[in-house]
Amino acid sequence: MRLIVSYLIGLVFGVGISISGMANPAKVLNFFDVAGTWDPSLAFVMGGALFVTFAGYKLVLRNKTPVLGTVFQLPTRKDIDGQLIGGAAIFGIGWGIAGFCPGGALPALGTGRLEVLVFVISLIAGIYAAKAIQRTITPKQA
Structure with a gap:
């Protein structure tokens, strides 16, 4: 049951990311281009996500x-x-x-675009690199 629920939650998230256009790096990059082709839609997507998260936490944590x-x-x-x-x-x-964040890149993997695959591979490599660096700078516990 847990696997089915996890799949459905991921599916809803991926569909939402796709419908909102956040799987398109050009749309995301236009949000950061305040002096040019600024697109404020990312702010509305984030605001909606914050609202749903806030309400969800209040409801679930009861x-x-x-x-x-x-x-x-x-x-x-x-x-x-x-x-x-x-x-x-x-x-x-x-x-x-x-132009990708992990949340937008994972659903975009389904597009088969090479730049998405390169981003996700780089993301995974970065996670492993960060863990390796963390192990070298964290003092060993006695």
């Missing part, structure tokens, strides 16, 4: 346990550190250069 799990998996850290700021900056720079 329950003591999730429907398909034993505990809610929520973040516990609330501090802002260099890793968070650095990661957000790298994410934003990559998004601005490529």
Whole structure:
């Protein structure tokens, strides 16, 4: 049941990303081009996502346990550190250069476009590189 629900949630997300045009890097890049062909639609998509997320959290977290799990998996850290700021900056720079964020690129894989595949492979390589760097700079626990 969990697999079916996960699939359906991913399908709804992918269809939403596609319908909104966020799988098209030109549309995303036009949002960042405030001095040229600025397209504010990304702001509306993000605003809608924030509204749905806020309402969803309020509705779902009224329950003591999730429907398909034993505990809610929520973040516990609330501090802002260099890793968070650095990661957000790298994410934003990559998004601005490529026109894709991971959420928009994964549904766009279905288009078969080479640039999407290159982005996703680069994304995965970056995740592994970040983990390797993290292992080298984090002191070993005794």
